[in-house]
Amino acid sequence: MLSNTPGSPTLHSNAAMAVELTGITKRFGAFVANDGIDLAVRRGEIHAIIGENGAGKTTLMNILFGLLQPDEGSIRLNGEEIVIADPSVAIKAGLGMVHQHFKLVPSLSVADNVFLSMEIRRHGLIDHAAQVARTRDLSKRFGLQVDPTERVGLLSVGIEQRIEILKVLVRGARTIILDEPTAVLTPQESRELFQTLRSFVAEGMTVIFISHHLEEVMEVSDTVTVLRNGRKVATRPTAELSKDELVHMMVGREVSFDRRPRASLHGDVVLEVKDLWARDDRLLPALRDASFTVRSGEVVGIAGVAGNGQTELAEVLSGLRPASHGGAWLKGQNLTDLSPAAIRQAGLAHVPGDRMVRGVDRNASIAANTLMGRQHRAPWSRGGMLNWNAINQNAETLIKSFDIRARGPSDAVKRLSGGNIQKVVLAREFTDGADFLLIDQPTRGVDIGAQEAIHDEIMRQRAAGRAILVISVQLDELAALADRILVMFNGRIMGEVSGDDADEERIGMMMAGVAAPEFAAETAS
Amino acid sequence: MKDHLHAVSGQVIAIGVALLMGAIIILMVGESPVRVFMTLLRGAFGDQEKIAGTLLQTTPILICGVAACIGLRGGMFNVGIEGQLFLGGFAAAWVGFAMPLPAGIHTLAALALAVVAGAAWVAIPAYFRARYNTNEVVSTILSNYVAVLLTSYFTIFLFKRPGGWSETPPILATSYLPEIFAFSRLNWGLVIGLVLAVGVALVFRYTRWGYGVTMVGSAPKFAEYGGVNVKRQGFLVLLLSGAVGGLAGGVETLGVHHRFMEGFAPGFGFDGLIAALLANGSPVATIFTALFFGALRNGSLLLEVDTSASREIITVIQALIILSVSAQVLVRKRGDSQAGERRWKF
Numbered sequence: 001m002l003s004n005t006p007g008s009p010t011l012h013s014n015a016a017m018a019v020e021l022t023g024i025t026k027r028f029g030a031f032v033a034n035d036g037i038d039l040a041v042r043r044g045e046i047h048a049i050i051g052e053n054g055a056g057k058t059t060l061m062n063i064l065f066g067l068l069q070p071d072e073g074s075i076r077l078n079g080e081e082i083v084i085a086d087p088s089v090a091i092k093a094g095l096g097m098v099h100q101h102f103k104l105v106p107s108l109s110v111a112d113n114v115f116l117s118m119e120i121r122r123h124g125l126i127d128h129a130a131q132v133a134r135t136r137d138l139s140k141r142f143g144l145q146v147d148p149t150e151r152v153g154l155l156s157v158g159i160e161q162r163i164e165i166l167k168v169l170v171r172g173a174r175t176i177i178l179d180e181p182t183a184v185l186t187p188q189e190s191r192e193l194f195q196t197l198r199s200f201v202a203e204g205m206t207v208i209f210i211s212h213h214l215e216e217v218m219e220v221s222d223t224v225t226v227l228r229n230g231r232k233v234a235t236r237p238t239a240e241l242s243k244d245e246l247v248h249m250m251v252g253r254e255v256s257f258d259r260r261p262r263a264s265l266h267g268d269v270v271l272e273v274k275d276l277w278a279r280d281d282r283l284l285p286a287l288r289d290a291s292f293t294v295r296s297g298e299v300v301g302i303a304g305v306a307g308n309g310q311t312e313l314a315e316v317l318s319g320l321r322p323a324s325h326g327g328a329w330l331k332g333q334n335l336t337d338l339s340p341a342a343i344r345q346a347g348l349a350h351v352p353g354d355r356m357v358r359g360v361d362r363n364a365s366i367a368a369n370t371l372m373g374r375q376h377r378a379p380w381s382r383g384g385m386l387n388w389n390a391i392n393q394n395a396e397t398l399i400k401s402f403d404i405r406a407r408g409p410s411d412a413v414k415r416l417s418g419g420n421i422q423k424v425v426l427a428r429e430f431t432d433g434a435d436f437l438l439i440d441q442p443t444r445g446v447d448i449g450a451q452e453a454i455h456d457e458i459m460r461q462r463a464a465g466r467a468i469l470v471i472s473v474q475l476d477e478l479a480a481l482a483d484r485i486l487v488m489f490n491g492r493i494m495g496e497v498s499g500d501d502a503d504e505e506r507i508g509m510m511m512a513g514v515a516a517p518e519f520a521a522e523t524a525s
Numbered sequence: 526m527k528d529h530l531h532a533v534s535g536q537v538i539a540i541g542v543a544l545l546m547g548a549i550i551i552l553m554v555g556e557s558p559v560r561v562f563m564t565l566l567r568g569a570f571g572d573q574e575k576i577a578g579t580l581l582q583t584t585p586i587l588i589c590g591v592a593a594c595i596g597l598r599g600g601m602f603n604v605g606i607e608g609q610l611f612l613g614g615f616a617a618a619w620v621g622f623a624m625p626l627p628a629g630i631h632t633l634a635a636l637a638l639a640v641v642a643g644a645a646w647v648a649i650p651a652y653f654r655a656r657y658n659t660n661e662v663v664s665t666i667l668s669n670y671v672a673v674l675l676t677s678y679f680t681i682f683l684f685k686r687p688g689g690w691s692e693t694p695p696i697l698a699t700s701y702l703p704e705i706f707a708f709s710r711l712n713w714g715l716v717i718g719l720v721l722a723v724g725v726a727l728v729f730r731y732t733r734w735g736y737g738v739t740m741v742g743s744a745p746k747f748a749e750y751g752g753v754n755v756k757r758q759g760f761l762v763l764l765l766s767g768a769v770g771g772l773a774g775g776v777e778t779l780g781v782h783h784r785f786m787e788g789f790a791p792g793f794g795f796d797g798l799i800a801a802l803l804a805n806g807s808p809v810a811t812i813f814t815a816l817f818f819g820a821l822r823n824g825s826l827l828l829e830v831d832t833s834a835s836r837e838i839i840t841v842i843q844a845l846i847i848l849s850v851s852a853q854v855l856v857r858k859r860g861d862s863q864a865g866e867r868r869w870k871f
Binding site for chain 2: 318320339340341342343344350352354357358359360361362363364368371372373375376381384385386388
């Protein structure tokens with residue numbers, strides 16, 4: 001035992017516990033993904049592990065399944081201590097994991113995939129008939145509707161997931177881990193999955209279920225464990241919890257409402273969004289009927305648990321995703337008809353949430369990165385020829401004025417730290433003279449010092465009369481910056497809170513999808 | 526600067542490993558590696574005629590290499606340069622023998638049609654890539670076979686020289702690319718290749734279009750976000766790459782063979798692609814890698830005369846270079862897995 005402190009579950013561990021993790025710590029370099037996590041899962045329950053992106057859910061489950069080794073801590077299965085050196089040990093011990101990304105062979109049949117690497121043999125040959133029959137049995141028993149003879153390549157993602165679950169069952173799993181199983185499912189398929197999970201529990205099996213969706217956790221689980229920033233917040237029976245309690249545990253109660261001082265400015269409407277709908281990559285509605293305005297000299301914040309339509313909103317406004325209905329007008333021009341280049345021309349600057357992929361070319365120099373979006377205009381280019389003197393000089397100036405820690409404009413962006421890369425993006429976007437700034441996660445993965453500097457810069461832009469939309473999953477950031485906070489849930493704007501009397505209770509309720517009547521009235525006015 | 530050194534050292538190691546493994550194979554067939562390599566060197570650079578011969582072999586590899594570099598820069602892997610070269614070669618020959626024009630203009634017209642033929646041929650895979658996101662690697666590879674057989678058909682059934690081999694009638698002297706020296710067939714094609722390599726490098730570095738294409742190749746989502754039309758640039762880049770591939774065929778026809786014949790330029794397209802990969806997609810560095818492959822080809826002519834090794838040993842060494850270069854690309858790609866969308870890392 002590495003750790004056996006009084007009060008830890010190991011002291012009263014018993015065979016009624018299917019899984020007990022004690023003091024699990026996992027570091028990746030300086031980053032602590034799991035920090036002393038204790039987790040006890042009773043046999044025969046559906047145990048949900050919930051937390052925001054990056055809270056450490058998947059890391060913890062990968063450790064349990066032997067895909068990662070913990071730096072500290074121990075694991076007990078059914079009361080017995082075990083070292084899970086690799087997944088084969090986990091499978092032998094009765095664990096099974098359904099990953100977020102499926103690993104199936106498209107050209108083989110469902111049954112062949114289920115029995116891959118453990119084929120039923122007869123006279124040394126694969127007994128297809130027996131495999132089909134056993135697959136059919138299992139699929140009937142647990143309500144996992146599949147046709148065992150169908151080729152996998154022809155099937156939908158929802159069915160592929162059922163095949164993955166069948167694979168796990170065939171390998172004798174009694175405890176099944178599902179990593180964000182509903183992320184790829186339609187609501188209908190999700191309900192069917194929950195039926196299946198209940199039938200597992202009815203047969204005495206155990207289910208561990210990772211999610212960041214409150215609704216489904218409330219619907220399906222018996223017990224919830226909340227993780228935040230790599231630590232366990234609490235483990236509680238689901239029946240004792242309300243949705244907004246859960247939200248507070250996920251996003252943190254210690255929201256500091258340290259507001260930035262400001263003079264009130266009443267500018268003209270710069271951005272008007274009206275009845276805007278959009279679909280996500282699976283073509284499901286992700287943004288539903290959003291309407292709001294942003295005035296010049298105003299910071300509007302968008303709050304919400306990650307994955308509730310904020311990304312889609314940002315992508316529609318920047319021309320990277322088509323709107324399915326409604327419109328967004330930037331100084332009177334409808335953005336939904338325009339290309340990304342034309343929207344920039346119309347006056348948008350965009351700090352993307354996915355900084356490394358959308359925000360920079362990591363292999364290119366700082367100078368080349370600061371050119372993006374303005375390469376069509378003088379003095380950066382004339383007659384199709386780039387003016388590298390002007391570009392380099394400008395990059396030099398930006399490095400100084402935004403305090404980017406780099407040797408010079410020719411430094412490759414990949415050599416910089418996360419905070420400095422974000423400063424490169426901000427420097428480029430804030431100095432382009434745009435009237436509307438769309439800032440998605442201004443300080444994600446940025447250290448405290450750089451956070452302060454970035455917030456200062458946003459307030460300076462506000463004072464300069466820019467219209468600013470800040471999307472953030474950090475409530476304290478929005479409370480510090482925003483004049484008004486809109487809360488998104490499940491693609492809808494649930495309501496609006498003034499920044500001056502931002503009340504975490506109300507915001508939390510709306511983040512959990514509860515629209516109290518008085519909020520609805522407020523939005524209508 | 527450190528990055529450049531790092532990249533160059535990687536390529537040197539790749540070539541070194543390939544030569545070392547080649548030496549082991551030469552030992553296995555009972556020859557002395559030293560003798561083979563010395564013979565290769567003598568065959569490639571032994572006297573002025575041999576040097577001119579090496580440069581003659583270098584020319585099509587260089588132009589095809591530049592064609593590959595253009596594609597790579599925009600994130601497109603044009604493996605169909607061989608086919609574009611064949612069609613370009615045939616198109617130039619056709620202008621050369623069927624369309625009497627004044628000297629000079631005749632050459633330019635033939636080269637222009639070669640360029641158009643190459644671009645038109647790659648336009649099919651490029652269209653499918655832009656419209657339906659078809660993998661251009663597969664479609665351009667397959668288009669090679671069609672191109673080679675199509676030009677064979679033209680040559681044998683439609684334009685065959687009466688009574689001769691499977692070749693077209695000779696082109697008119699007005700359409701020749703002039704030779705540089707009296708003692709060699711080395712011609713102005715080499716100059717075209719050098720100017721093209723430097724010119725393409727300058728375009729990538731100093732034009733707005735080059736900047737957009739570079740970003741499309743290196744970070745497509747960033748380019749899209751910044752307002753670059755990723756699909757259109759991908760299409761244009763493939764078209765341009767194919768055009769230069771066609772030009773390579775035209776240069777070969779007008780400068781060397783003065784007619785089109787079946788199998789007139791075996792493997793130059795592929796050698797060019799390898800030269801470009803070995804040069805990390807840099808057109809200027811391709812000048813040197815193309816010279817290396819040209820020297821191998823030309824040096825091998827002397828190999829069977831002076832040693833007991835077969836000249837096929839050159840093919841073996843080339844294959845080993847491909848292996849070690851791609852191994853190196855893979856190793857570096859793994860070290861940079863965050864690059865995400867990018868399929869080829871240079």
